[in-house]
Amino acid sequence: MEIEHKYLVKKMPEDLSKYKKKEIEQGYLNRNPVLRVRKSNDDYILTYKLKLEKGSKKTPICNEEIEAPLTKEAYEHLKEKADCNLIVKTRYIIPYRSKGKKYKIELDVFHGKLEGLVFAEVEFESVEDAKNFNKPKWLGEEVSGDKRYRNGFLISMENLDCFKE
Secondary structure, eight states, X not given: OEEEEEEEESSOOSOGGGSEEEEEEEEEEEETTEEEEEEETTEEEEEEEEEEEOOOSSSOEEEEEXXXXXXXXXXXXXXXXXXXXXXXXXXXXXXXXXXXXXXXXEEEEEOGGGTTOEEEEEEESSXXXXXXXXXXXXXXXXXXXXXXXXXXXXXXXXXXXXXXX
16 A cells, blocks of 8 residues: 655755656556556556545555566557656665654656646555654655646646646
8 A cells, every 4th residue: 555645846856866866757548547568777567546535634645556667669559548648857866864663755856737836755565654744944844635746637737827827
């Protein structure tokens, strides 16, 4: 099971070059349940996700998730069948400690049609762990329950107008 919170970013962490990163391209073949193909650096992955909890300011997003490797050829073939736009982003993996526990913050910096969009996700071992998480000061408002930050919504966007207040 995948348990996560999504956050806006108040201030970008300094020196992102010191963190591990992944160049990601992904497309969606279906949205409910989610069927996604992803290229992450030189890995190709097919993912099935079934949403169990949408998430809100007080509850994390919970998904049943299954991943399977793909060949490059299979990825390229399935990518052509993806709905709407592909999502292209750089994901920085930032280690973080809170209350003695180790976490990985995944900072996503989007490119292409979503250039300028940045948010972060943190995955947890349990719902209780997610509820007790103390985020770093550079993370802002939690947006786990905001549909604008879901990939199924992002693939249909032509620009970032919906994020303007």
